[in-house]
Every structure is written in structure tokens, then in C-alpha cells.
Amino acid sequence: MNHLIIYSHPNPKSFSHAIKETVAEVSLAKGHETAVRDLYALGFDPVLKGSDFVGFQSGNVPADIAQEQMHVAWADLMTFVYPVWWTGLPAMVKGYIDRVYSNGFAFSYGETGPIGLLKGKKAVIFNAMGTPNTYYEQSGMLPAMHKTSDMGIWQFCGIEVAHHAFLGGVPMADDATRKGMLDQVRQAMEKLLQ
Ligand SMILES: Cc1cc2nc3c(=O)[nH]c(=O)nc-3n(C[C@H](O)[C@H](O)[C@H](O)COP(=O)(O)O)c2cc1C
Numbered sequence: 143m144n145h146l147i148i149y150s151h152p153n154p155k156s157f158s159h160a161i162k163e164t165v166a167e168v169s170l171a172k173g174h175e176t177a178v179r180d181l182y183a184l185g186f187d188p189v190l191k192g193s194d195f196v197g198f199q200s201g202n203v204p205a206d207i208a209q210e211q212m213h214v215a216w217a218d219l220m221t222f223v224y225p226v227w228w229t230g231l232p233a234m235v236k237g238y239i240d241r242v243y244s245n246g247f248a249f250s251y252g253e254t255g256p257i258g259l260l261k262g263k264k265a266v267i268f269n270a271m272g273t274p275n276t277y278y279e280q281s282g283m284l285p286a287m288h289k290t291s292d293m294g295i296w297q298f299c300g301i302e303v304a305h306h307a308f309l310g311g312v313p314m315a316d317d318a319t320r321k322g323m324l325d326q327v328r329q330a331m332e333k334l335l336q
Pocket residue numbers: 151155156157158159225226227228229230269270271272273274312313
């Protein structure tokens with residue numbers, strides 16, 4: 143299958159970077175066509191502009207958005223790797239979604255409501271986070287983040303969420319714990335990509 147990995151982190155020594163490497167390694171080893179979009183390395187501009195709306199309406203989509211939409215159109219599976227920042231999407235990822243998953247490309251409005259235009263595609267999401275999972279489970283934050291991401295963004299666009307893992311407690315995790323988390327990522331990807 144065509145597997146698009148969308149990765150966002152400014153630090154190449156981050157745990158998110160290690161997750162992205164693990165995902166790409168499994169994907170290539172399983173023989174899938176694999177493309178990585180590293181948003182910081184690309185210098186992606188995450189700010190949605192007035193001129194973008196003019197472009198969407200006239201069919202003259204700005205070149206940087208058209209490039210990313212081409213990758214999305216190509217993909218059967220999209221794996222997103224980014225950290226949780228302020229209980230949600232880092233600005234880079236939010237802006238990538240604002241600009242690339244646009245009205246007319248990712249969704250439209252029919253007579254009775256929104257219509258997802260990216261049906262048939264699947265998404266996998268790996269989020270590193272500082273807070274241990276148990277804290278966010280108890281406070282209801284984890285279900286809230288699942289809902290705003292999985293339902294609010296991906297299912298809205300018609301995309302099926304095949305797997306969404308929150309990898310918590312990263313700053314406190316020792317090497318063995320980190321390795322265990324990366325093994326979980328590997329196993330999940332091996333199952334999804336078999
Ligand atoms: C700007 C910023 C905001 C953050 N907000 C949160 C947060 O809301 N919840 C949380 O659990 N961790 C938060 N963190 C911690 C990161 O999620 C955590 O350090 C990171 O996931 C560890 O993985 P990394 O090495 O890939 O950055 C934040 C970190 C930064 C830099």
C-alpha cells in the first residue's frame with residue numbers, strides 16, 4: 143500500500159523522532175511504498191492565509207498546499223507522529239491540517255451536513271506526551287483528545303482511524319521503558335501493515 147508518514151517535531155533527538163524512525167523502518171521492511179513528510183524539515187508554513195481561501199475558491203490552490211494534497215491523495219494509509227502540546231495539536235500540525243485538509247479537498251457541505259471526501263483512507267496516530275497516561279485517563283483528558291482528533295478531524299474527512307496511541311510519561315521514562323514503548327509502536331505497525 144501507499145503509506146504516508148506525516149511527522150512534526152523540531153528536535154531530531156526527540157522521542158517523536160524515534161517513533162517516526164520505527165514506523166518508517168517497519169513500513170519499508172514490509173515492502174510498502176513509503177513517503178515521509180517532515181513538516182519542520184520542509185519548512186512548511188502552517189499559517190492559513192486570506193490568499194489560501196482565494197486559491198481554494200478559484201481552483202488555484204497554492205503550490206505548497208497542492209504538493210501536500212497530492213501526497214494525501216496518493217496515500218492509502220497516513221501515519222501521524224507528533225507530540226501532545228497543551229493537550230492538543232502543536233501549531234505546526236494544526237496549521238498543516240488547516241491548510242491541507244481544506245473544504246473541497248477533504249470535506250464539503252451537502253444539503254444535510256458535512257461530507258468526508260477522503261473515504262477509503264486510513265489513519266494511524268502516535269502522540270508522545272509528558273503526562274503519564276493514568277493522569278489523563280482519570281481526568282477524562284484522553285477520551286477528550288481522542289474525540290477532538292479522531293472524530294473531529296479524521297472521521298469528519300471520511301478517514302477511518304485504525305490506531306491512535308498516546309505514549310505518556312516520556313520525560314520520566316528510562317531507556318528500557320522507552321524501548322518498550324518503541325516495541326509497542328513496532329508491533330502495532332507490523333499488525334497494521336501485514
Ligand atoms: C509547548 C509544549 C507543550 C506541552 N504540552 C503538554 C501537554 O499538554 N500534555 C502533556 O502531557 N505533555 C505536554 N508537553 C510535553 C511533551 O508532550 C513531551 O515532552 C513530549 O511528548 C516528549 O516527547 P518528545 O521527546 O517527542 O518531545 C508539552 C511540551 C511542550 C514543548
